[in-house]
Amino acid sequence: MNLYRSHNCGELNLNHINKDVYISGWVNKKRDHGGLLFIDLRDEYGITQCVVNSDNSKFKILESLKLESVIKISGKVIRRSDDTINKSLPTGEIEVLSRNIEILSESEQIPFQVAVDDDSPEDLRLKYRYLDLRREKNHKNIILRSKIINSIRQKMINRGFLEIQTPILTASSPEGARDFLVPSRLHKGKFYALPQAPQIFKQLLMIANFDKYFQIAPCFRDEDARADRSPGEFYQLDFEMAFVEQNDIFQTIEPVLFEIFSENSKCSVSKPPFKIIKYKDSISLYGTDKPDLRNPLIINDATKSFIKSGFKIFEENIEKGFVVKAIKTPGSSSKPRGWFDKLNNWARNEGQKGLGYIIFENNEFKGPIANNLKEENLRTLKDLLDLENGDSIFFICDEENNASKFASIARTKLCNELGLLEKNIFKFCWIVDFPMFELDPQTKKIDFSHNPFSMPQGGMDSLVNKDPLEILAWQFDIVCNGVELSSGAIRNHKLDIMIKAFEIAGYSKDDLRDRFGSLSEAFKFGAPPHGGSAPGIDRILMLIAEEENLREVVAFPMNQQAEDLMMRSPNFVSSNSLDELGIDLKPEKKKKLT
RNA sequence: GGGGGUGUAGUUCAGUUGGUUAGAACGCCUGCCUGUCACGCAGGAGGCCGCGAGUUCGAGUCUCGUCACUCCCGCCA
Numbered sequence A: 001m002n003l004y005r006s007h008n009c010g011e012l013n014l015n016h017i018n019k020d021v022y023i024s025g026w027v028n029k030k031r032d033h034g035g036l037l038f039i040d041l042r043d044e045y046g047i048t049q050c051v052v053n054s055d056n057s058k059f060k061i062l063e064s065l066k067l068e069s070v071i072k073i074s075g076k077v078i079r080r081s082d083d084t085i086n087k088s089l090p091t092g093e094i095e096v097l098s099r100n101i102e103i104l105s106e107s108e109q110i111p112f113q114v115a116v117d118d119d120s121p122e123d124l125r126l127k128y129r130y131l132d133l134r135r136e137k138n139h140k141n142i143i144l145r146s147k148i149i150n151s152i153r154q155k156m157i158n159r160g161f162l163e164i165q166t167p168i169l170t171a172s173s174p175e176g177a178r179d180f181l182v183p184s185r186l187h188k189g190k191f192y193a194l195p196q197a198p199q200i201f202k203q204l205l206m207i208a209n210f211d212k213y214f215q216i217a218p219c220f221r222d223e224d225a226r227a228d229r230s231p232g233e234f235y236q237l238d239f240e241m242a243f244v245e246q247n248d249i250f251q252t253i254e255p256v257l258f259e260i261f262s263e264n265s266k267c268s269v270s271k272p273p274f275k276i277i278k279y280k281d282s283i284s285l286y287g288t289d290k291p292d293l294r295n296p297l298i299i300n301d302a303t304k305s306f307i308k309s310g311f312k313i314f315e316e317n318i319e320k321g322f323v324v325k326a327i328k329t330p331g332s333s334s335k336p337r338g339w340f341d342k343l344n345n346w347a348r349n350e351g352q353k354g355l356g357y358i359i360f361e362n363n364e365f366k367g368p369i370a371n372n373l374k375e376e377n378l379r380t381l382k383d384l385l386d387l388e389n390g391d392s393i394f395f396i397c398d399e400e401n402n403a404s405k406f407a408s409i410a411r412t413k414l415c416n417e418l419g420l421l422e423k424n425i426f427k428f429c430w431i432v433d434f435p436m437f438e439l440d441p442q443t444k445k446i447d448f449s450h451n452p453f454s455m456p457q458g459g460m461d462s463l464v465n466k467d468p469l470e471i472l473a474w475q476f477d478i479v480c481n482g483v484e485l486s487s488g489a490i491r492n493h494k495l496d497i498m499i500k501a502f503e504i505a506g507y508s509k510d511d512l513r514d515r516f517g518s519l520s521e522a523f524k525f526g527a528p529p530h531g532g533s534a535p536g537i538d539r540i541l542m543l544i545a546e547e548e549n550l551r552e553v554v555a556f557p558m559n560q561q562a563e564d565l566m567m568r569s570p571n572f573v574s575s576n577s578l579d580e581l582g583i584d585l586k587p588e589k590k591k592k593l594t
Numbered sequence B: 001g002g003g004g005g006u007g008u009a010g011u012u013c014a015g016u017u018g019g020u021u022a023g024a025a026c027g028c029c030u031g032c033c034u035g036u037c038a039c040g041c042a043g044g045a046g047g048c049c050g051c052g053a054g055u056u057c058g059a060g061u062c063u064c065g066u067c068a069c070u071c072c073c074g075c076c077a
Helices: A059-064 A122-127 A136-158 A199-207 A246-264 A279-286 A312-319 A337-349 A368-372 A375-385 A400-418 A459-465 A495-504 A509-525 A537-545 A575-581 A587-593
Strands: A020-032 A036-043 A046-053 A070-079 A094-105 A181-183 A191-193 A212-221 A232-242 A275-278 A299-301 A323-329 A356-361 A364-366 A392-398 A428-432 A437-439 A446-448 A475-480 A483-490 A530-533
Touching: A020 A046, A020 A059, A020 A094, A036 A059, A036 A070, A046 A059, A136 A212, A136 A232, A136 A246, A136 A537, A199 A212, A199 A232, A199 A509, A199 A530, A232 A246, A232 A537, A246 A428, A246 A475, A246 A483, A246 A530, A246 A537, A275 A279, A279 A299, A279 A400, A279 A428, A299 A400, A312 A323, A312 A392, A323 A375, A323 A400, A337 A356, A337 A392, A337 A400, A356 A368, A356 A375, A392 A400, A459 A495, A483 A537, A495 A509
Parallel strands: A046 A094, A275 A428
Antiparallel strands: A020 A036, A020 A070, A036 A046, A070 A094, A181 A191, A212 A232, A232 A530, A299 A323, A323 A392, A356 A364, A356 A392, A428 A475, A437 A446, A475 A483, A483 A530
């Protein structure tokens, strides 16, 4: 017998009629009729209406009791009369006729309403996160998170993966992001770093003959936040497999993602095998390496149709080396002139040169650009884009990189304007064949474009014989509805290839040893070919919960300034603590303290 | 580090070309009410209009600065 409840607040129904029960929970709402008081009692499982008559000894106290107080009510389950049934509650056919009532914990006035989902300011919600998390939607998101993480574990374990923990206090690594540093007391002046990802550890686990590893891994990066990027910490489904090629990884993780999404959402989900798109093709078709495939529009290169076309502005720009990107929008020719002009203005407001257009209707080309174009150019355009009556085409003429970037934004804008985005579906794709190296536009130096752990396609032969900028890596991203869920790769497990790759990127053997000493040392003692990936848990949740912001799927998130308003972190520490660590603050920082 | 947006009651918001005592809804308090479930009715309290300068006879409103939150760029192998 539990002291506090015989049943929870979500389970009582007609089967319990006339039973004596006792339930505990929060006072969600009260409706006071003077001679009779309704209390909606809430716990995690649901809401049960309790009736208190005015002859009850606690009646007066309950009338003045604040919402969100925690009480225990015992009484009899009774059937509601037909006209008082509440169909929106699972417990709506019954109510508890209250006898004894015990106040377990009285609440003060709450800073925002819990029972009503108002848009209270986020900093207030974060400061009182435990109240915020009582609200139905937020509560459900955290329950969903728990369910999904559990389900991921089961699915990975069932596929033969071992869950292995890796250190949180580790060494600063020379990876891309800023490290969080933790000062060492025993070694004054030295610092631990929190892992940006368990990258090196998981590769070392492969070398240690753990065939399939995974972990729901916390990752720490000291970078600025975005709506889809938590400041400080986030979680990845980190996994790695030995003796595999790229396709083995795809085949392993695709069903996991498919099942996670389809089991937890009403939307339909791409069935494995997922579409595979080469990086280069993604850039030319979508202008981005994380395309949203729910958007049916694609980008074409129409530069050729504008060479010596009679349309002066584009002609001259092409001679400067610019390109022309074209987006065909079916069924848009009937839009009024103002719609096209509005889009052109939008482009200019985005800091672009403009968004030209041609309308194709009744086998005729219309619009200001069409009037300037020669007949044969219009014909090549028609063939290139496979134009049909009712289509219109939008043009962006700019230097390649910018044209591509803006075409991507315009593609999204046009899709939204025309309401073309496919609804209630998760569309996955792999982006593969990323370039191994890229040219830093500032320094004109060659550097790793994604990550230095990836195996170059063609191995040593490519590194020796190919133009570095032509070399592709066994590197892949998984993208869902325009969100990059993860990066992965077949890793470079051969020391000589790694030395050569680093040399191309301008790093010496010593640099390699300094930066990745543990790994390059381990490669000397027999390393299996291996690869893996690390889908972001928070982003998966965001997609499934259909939230625009990561904070909505994290129990205790920090704000954009990387502060925890509830715990008041980060914060100053005592001078004793600093002394113990051998740390002295700079004078100007000290000043701010006082 | 840079750019945009927001800031008025506990909360969500309105507030006209600068012009009486700054409003509404929800919440809160008091009273009434035995069938509500967004309970109802009557009354009431609650405001450094983010903060600080400035312009003006007069500033919630205009200008400048500053702070907070948020979104974006940079950054995120």
